[in-house]
Structures are given as structure tokens and as C-alpha cells.
Amino acid sequence: xxxxxxxxxxxxxxxxxxxxxxxxxxxxxxxxxxxxxxxxxxxxxxxxxxxxxxxxxxxxxxxxxxxxxxxxxxxxxxxxxxxxxxxxxxxxxxxxxxxxxxxxxxxxxxxxxxxxxxxxxxxxxxxxxxxxxxxxxxxxxxxxxxxxxxxxxxxxxxxxxxxxxxxxxxxxxxxxxxxxxxxxxxxxxxxxxxxxxxxxxxxxxxxxxxxxxxxxxxxxxxxxxxxxxxxxxxxxxxxxxxxxxxxxxxxxxxxxxxxxxxxxxxxxxxxxxxxxxxxxxxxxxxxxxxxxxxxxxxxxxxxxxxxxxxxxxxxxxxxxxxxxxxxxxxxxxxxxxxxxxxxxxxxxxxxxxxxxxxxxxxxxxxxxxxxxxxxxxxxxxxxxxxxxxxxxxxxxxxxxxxxxxxxxxxxxxxxxxxxxxxxxxxxxxxxxxxxxxxxxxxxxxxxxxxxxxxxxxxxxxxxxxxxxxxxxxxxxxxxxxxxxxxxxxxxxxxxxxxxxxxx
Amino acid sequence: xxxxxxxxxxxxxxxxxxxxxxxxxxxxxxxxxxxxxxxxxxxxxxxxxxxxxxxxxxxxxxxxxxxxxxxxxxxxxxxxxxxxxxxxxxxxxxxxxxxxxxxxxxxxxxxxxxxxxxxxxxxxxxxxxxxxxxxxxxxxxxxx
Ligand SMILES: Cc1cc2nc3c(=O)[nH]c(=O)nc-3n(C[C@H](O)[C@H](O)[C@H](O)COP(=O)(O)O)c2cc1C
Ligand code: SF4
Ligand code: FES
Numbered sequence: 001x002x003x004x005x006x007x008x009x010x011x012x013x014x015x016x017x018x019x020x021x022x023x024x025x026x027x028x029x030x031x032x033x034x035x036x037x038x039x040x041x042x043x044x045x046x047x048x049x050x051x052x053x054x055x056x057x058x059x060x061x062x063x064x065x066x067x068x069x070x071x072x073x074x075x076x077x078x079x080x081x082x083x084x085x086x087x088x089x090x091x092x093x094x095x096x097x098x099x100x101x102x103x104x105x106x107x108x109x110x111x112x113x114x115x116x117x118x119x120x121x122x123x124x125x126x127x128x129x130x131x132x133x134x135x136x137x138x139x140x141x142x143x144x145x146x147x148x149x150x151x152x153x154x155x156x157x158x159x160x161x162x163x164x165x166x167x168x169x170x171x172x173x174x175x176x177x178x179x180x181x182x183x184x185x186x187x188x189x190x191x192x193x194x195x196x197x198x199x200x201x202x203x204x205x206x207x208x209x210x211x212x213x214x215x216x217x218x219x220x221x222x223x224x225x226x227x228x229x230x231x232x233x234x235x236x237x238x239x240x241x242x243x244x245x246x247x248x249x250x251x252x253x254x255x256x257x258x259x260x261x262x263x264x265x266x267x268x269x270x271x272x273x274x275x276x277x278x279x280x281x282x283x284x285x286x287x288x289x290x291x292x293x294x295x296x297x298x299x300x301x302x303x304x305x306x307x308x309x310x311x312x313x314x315x316x317x318x319x320x321x322x323x324x325x326x327x328x329x330x331x332x333x334x335x336x337x338x339x340x341x342x343x344x345x346x347x348x349x350x351x352x353x354x355x356x357x358x359x360x361x362x363x364x365x366x367x368x369x370x371x372x373x374x375x376x377x378x379x380x381x382x383x384x385x386x387x388x389x390x391x392x393x394x395x396x397x398x399x400x401x402x403x404x405x406x407x408x409x410x411x412x413x414x415x416x417x418x419x420x421x422x423x424x425x426x427x428x429x430x431x432x433x434x435x436x437x438x439x440x441x442x443x444x445x446x447x448x449x450x451x452x453x454x455x456x457x458x459x460x461x462x463x464x465x466x467x468x469x470x471x472x473x474x475x476x477x478x479x480x481x482x483x484x485x486x487x488x489x490x491x492x493x494x495x496x497x498x499x500x501x502x503x
Numbered sequence: 504x505x506x507x508x509x510x511x512x513x514x515x516x517x518x519x520x521x522x523x524x525x526x527x528x529x530x531x532x533x534x535x536x537x538x539x540x541x542x543x544x545x546x547x548x549x550x551x552x553x554x555x556x557x558x559x560x561x562x563x564x565x566x567x568x569x570x571x572x573x574x575x576x577x578x579x580x581x582x583x584x585x586x587x588x589x590x591x592x593x594x595x596x597x598x599x600x601x602x603x604x605x606x607x608x609x610x611x612x613x614x615x616x617x618x619x620x621x622x623x624x625x626x627x628x629x630x631x632x633x634x635x636x637x638x639x640x641x642x643x644x645x646x647x
Contacts, residue, residue, distance in 0.1 A: 173617070274563075
């Protein structure tokens with residue numbers, strides 16, 4: 001019997017992978033549901049084991065799979081078939097990546113317990129040595145702010161407290177991002193390994209993964225992975241036979257973007273409204289239940305095993321220090337080849353958009369991209385040669401955020417995008433401070449006037465003032481960064497804002 | 504839905520971290536929405552005020568206070584889907600069903616959602632529990 005891999009990932013499933021899998025089972029194949037390799041435009045990407053090779057076909061639909069079966073693809077490779085992609089590992093999109101976090105993804109069932117040598121090795125080392133390796137590696141948080149990881153690790157380790165916690169931020173609310181989802185659905189043990197090592201290094205014995213409720217498949221897979229991890233003693237008392245105990249649980253959010261902000265997330269975890277807490281104290285000193293808490297994004301924790309395997313220096317030298325290591329970029333929106341691209345920092349926007357992405361999906365000219373989620377900047381064609389490092393992005397007034405790039409073709413109206421930025425802030429504001437709560441509403445209304453052509457210079461001045469006030473006086477980055485998409489759009493595409501103005 | 508039933512639903516979550524959220528999720532699963540009668544019971548179990556429970560319910564999108572429609576269609580309104588036509592798709596579906604985003608109805612309700620993680624394969628839509636990528640009116644099998 002032939003073994004066939006059909007992803008269980010959300011994109012594949014949303015493109016009818018379950019029906020494809022069913023047909024393959026009926027045709028007598030042994031179907032393994034794997035994670036996605038991250039080539040979104042090829043999903044469902046079906047791989048057939050022919051001898052020692054795995055031949056990929058995609059995108060496969062319930063209709064085309066019937067044709068493939070009829071043509072005998074379960075018995076011999078159909079190299080000439082238009083959907084045949086050859087062995088997926090040699091696909092340009094994958095072969096040129098440096099996959100350290102996503103190294104295992106797509107290879108097997110996400111619920112097969114992996115080789116745990118990295119964790120075993122870590123548990124024999126003094127915790128301070130582990131933190132030193134993280135420091136050498138230059139790892140910075142992948143959730144958005146890019147804060148050096150080792151500072152938080154050391155703070156949690158050195159703060160005296162009866163209990164310490166790890167919290168994994170899997171709230172992934174930014175449009176254009178799906179790296180956390182891919183990992184949770186496709187290789188949940190990678191995250192668990194990273195959290196166990198981080199728990200041991202910081203002296204935390206309890207971990208929580210805060211997952212957004214919009215990811216039901218990730219929830220199902222991760223729950224099962226936790227059970228399997230307990231059975232194999234990767235978590236629980238005496239992790240892998242050591243004297244380190246570590247509990248890990250899953251918490252599912254309830255539909256609030258702001259809960260991705262770490263203090264709002266902690267409030268939510270404690271069962272309240274996700275209202276922002278005033279910092280200081282930082283969570284590393286007083287976080288969950290007022291205990292020292294290491295909060296990291298999924299990809300930050302999941303980077304840890306590779307860092308230990310390679311060593312801090314090798315990892316650091318991969319990027320462009322102080323933007324060290326690999327970053328998991330995500331190409332989304334109007335893009336021909338969307339998906340996940342894990343490469344060292346320093347790649348240019350153009351290499352991602354035109355190289356990996358192959359330009360717009362519509363075939364129309366590229367107009368802009370938004371980088372770093374809804375609070376990120378809109379950039380222009382002229383900026384495509386900027387390298388993706390925290391520093392080079394800051395120089396052009398942008399950030400990398402969680403690594404999402406949303407591509408727009410020339411039909412995009414940046415005034416509408418700026419209006420949306422205010423609207424999103426209005427919808428998702430936690431309501432705690434005035435500049436964000438009221439400013440977003442005023443901004444949206446004023447932008448509507450501008451779009452309708454009813455505006456004069458006065459409206460533009462109002463936008464300027466609002467952005468200034470929100471930027472300077474908001475309690476958190478929700479209100480504080482909403483001016484970034486607004487201003488970047490106005491600066492780079494002024495013509496979109498001046499249509500029909502009376503001024 | 505007796506008080507005992509409701510308490511039975513909530514009880515397993517009483518001592519959990521963030522138990523109120525767990526409990527409200529459970530009530531959503533069991534009853535489809537949070538009924539006004541649920542509030543004092545949740546308040547009692549978690550030893551907080553009814554106002555506090557109401558505050559939690561109103562803060563989170565997932566906690567609805569009206570019965571669900573037979574079919575709920577969630578349409579992603581976020582940027583990556585905007586870039587591939589979610590605004591037009593939303594208008595089309597509004598016209599087809601003669602309703603607007605966010606209007607509670609018993610048959611079909613259109614709901615805004617902000618990202619389903621299908622951003623490389625938009626527009627993204629969810630019909631009850633089913634995820635649909637590259638969505639169109641045609642693909643949703645509604646007459647266009
Ligand atoms: C409005 C807002 C939303 C955020 N959403 C997320 C999120 O969805 N996921 C995430 O990891 N970090 C998010 N962050 C950043 C977190 O506050 C925090 O910096 C991060 O989880 C720390 O992890 P890291 O060190 O691994 O980056 C958000 C921040 C803000 C201001
Ligand atoms: S900026 Fe907005 S989200 Fe942040 S604390 Fe103020 S009101 Fe809340
Ligand atoms: S933006 Fe629509 S699914 Fe992410």
C-alpha cells in the first residue's frame with residue numbers, strides 16, 4: 001500500500017484537503033496527515049511515497065485527485081503531470097530557505113514524538129550557561145518588539161519568588177501573519193521543547209500557551225500534543241528522567257486583538273477583561289498572578305532548540321547582528337506565491353516579494369506592502385531594496401513586527417487603508433486611555449471626510465494632531481502605533497488623499 | 504436550562520487559571536450564547552460581581568448575548584484579505600442575503616472577523632465551523 005501525505009493545516013483544509021484525503025483513503029492509500037511545508041499557493045499539497053522518494057502534487061482538489069488516482073499516481077510518479085512538483089525539498093521556494101524553527105514541518109504527522117536530544121542535552125547543563133548561549137545568539141523576541149531575549153530570561157531567573165511562569169503568546173492577531181499557526185498545527189513539539197528548555201533555564205515550572213480562538217485546528221492539534229508530551233515525560237514531573245518538573249497548559253482566548261499585548265494577555269489569563277496594565281513592573285518581575293513571568297512569542301520559544309544545537313555564535317552569525325539568526329517571514333495578500341519563508345535577517349523586501357513571491361497574484365503592478373501587521377508601515381516600490389533588519393527598517397520608519405508582509409496591487413486606495421487603521425484601533429482599543437479610545441474614532445471620521453472629498457486643509461491638520469497625540473500619550477502601542485500606517489500611507493501616497501479636495 | 508445544569512457546566516472550571524473565560528466558553532458551547540440568567544450564576548461561582556461578569560462578556564467578541572443564527576458566515580475584514588477583494592465579497596454577500604455585517608438574525612448572520620490565519624489564500628471565510636480559503640460567492644454555493 002502506498003503512503004500519502006495530505007496536510008491537516010488550516011489552509012489545506014480550507015481548500016478541501018479533508019475531501020482529498022478521504023478519496024485517497026478510499027483508493028487504498030495509507031494517508032498521513034502532516035503539517036504544511038508553508039507553500040500556501042500549492043495547498044493542498046499531496047505527497048506520494050514512490051520508493052525512496054516523495055513526489056509532491058499541488059494544488060490538488062477533490063476533482064483533480066480523482067484524475068491523479070485514475071492516472072496511477074499512487075503507483076508511479078507522474079512527472080509530466082501539470083500538478084507534479086517533484087520532491088518538495090528541492091523546490092526553489094524551500095531549498096533556498098534556512099529552516100531552523102520550521103526544519104521538521106511537513107515531514108511527518110505533527111503528533112509523532114520527535115527525537116528529544118536537544119532537550120536532554122539542555123537538562124544536563126547549568127541554567128546560567130543556557131542563558132549565556134541565548135545571549136550570545138542575539139535572539140530577539142519574534143512577537144513584534146524585538147526585545148533581547150536573554151535580558152528577560154535572566155531577570156526571571158534572578159528574581160526571587162515562590163513561583164515563576166512561562167507564557168507563550170500565540171495570540172497571533174496581525175493580519176498577514178500565520179507562522180505561529182503553521183508551527184502549532186504542523187510541529188507543536190518544537191514549541192514544547194523550547195518551553196521546557198526555557199522553563200529549566202529560568203526556574204519556571206509552569207507554562208501556559210495563550211492561543212487565539214480563531215485557530216480551531218491549532219487548538220485541536222496542540223491539545224493532543226500536550227497529552228502525548230505528558231505520556232512521553234517531555235512535560236510533567238521529572239522531565240525526561242531529570243529532577244526538573246514542568247507543567248504546560250493551553251488557554252484559548254476569546255476574540256480580542258489587544259490580548260496579544262502581553263499585559264492585556266496576562267489580565268485575560270487571570271480571567272478578566274483584557275485591559276492593559278501600566279508598566280513597570282515588567283512581566284519578567286511581576287507578571288502572571290504577580291509572579292516573575294517570561295512572556296515570549298511562539299517563534300521565540302521555538303527558536304531555542306536550534307540555537308542550542310548550532311551554538312550561540314553560529315546562530316548569531318546567520319543574520320546581520322544585532323538582527324541575528326533566522327526570521328520567519330510570511331508573504332500574504334495579493335501575492336502569487338504566498339507562504340512561509342524562514343531565512344536569515346538581511347534579505348531584501350524585493351527578494352521576498354519578487355523572488356519568493358513572484359509578484360502580485362492579480363498580475364497587476366505592485367503598489368505597496370504593509371509590514372508588521374495592522375500597526376505597521378505601508379511602504380512604496382522605491383523601498384523594496386531595503387534589507388530586512390530591525391535597524392534598516394527603523395531607518396525608513398517601519399518595523400518587522402511578527403514578520404508579516406501584506407502585498408497590494410495598484411488598485412489599492414491608501415486613504416481607505418488609513419481609514420481602516422483608525423477603524424481597527426477603534427474596534428480593538430481596550431478603552432483604558434483617551435487618545436486611543438477617542439482619537440481612533442475622530443481619526444476614522446476625519447478620514448471619511450477626506451475620502452468623500454469634503455475635506456479642506458483643516459482635516460489634514462486634525463489628522464496630524466491626532467497622530468501626534470496618539471503617538472505621544474497612548475498607554476500602549478495599540479494607540480501609540482496606529483499613526484504609523486496612517487502617516488506612512490499619507491507620506492508615500494499623498495495623491496490618494498487629495499482626490500477631490502477643495503483645498 | 505435549569506440553574507443546576509448551568510452550574511454543572513461551569514463547575515469544572517471554577518479553580519482553573521482564568522476560570523471565568525473557560526466557563527463562558529463552555530456556556531457558549533452548551534447554549535450557543537450567554538443568557539442573562541447565566542450572569543448571576545457565573546458571578547456566584549467565581550465570587551465576583553454581576554457587573555464584572557457583564558464586563559468580561561462584553562469585552563470579548565466570542566461571547567455573544569443573542570442566540571446564534573442557523574448559519575453564521577464570518578468574513579475576514581483584515582488587510583491581507585482586503586488586498587484580494589474581501590470588501591467586494593462582503594458587499595456581494597450582503598446583497599445576496601439582504602443583510603449587513605453584524606446584524607443579528609435567526610437564519611443567516613454575516614459577521615466580521617479579523618484574520619483567520621489564511622492570509623496567503625484569501626479572502627477567508629468561515630461558515631459555521633468550516634474554513635474556506637479563496638472564498639467567493641460562487642464557492643459558498645450561493646446564487647450570485
Ligand atoms: C496591540 C499589540 C498586539 C500584540 N500582539 C501580539 C501577538 O499577537 N503575538 C505576540 O507574540 N506578540 C504580540 N504583541 C507583543 C507582546 O506585547 C510582547 O511584546 C511579546 O509577546 C513578547 O514576546 P517576544 O519577546 O517573543 O517578542 C503585541 C503588542 C501589542 C502592543
Ligand atoms: S492605547 Fe488603546 S489599547 Fe492601549 S491602553 Fe490605551 S486604550 Fe488600551
Ligand atoms: S487577513 Fe484574512 S485571514 Fe488573515
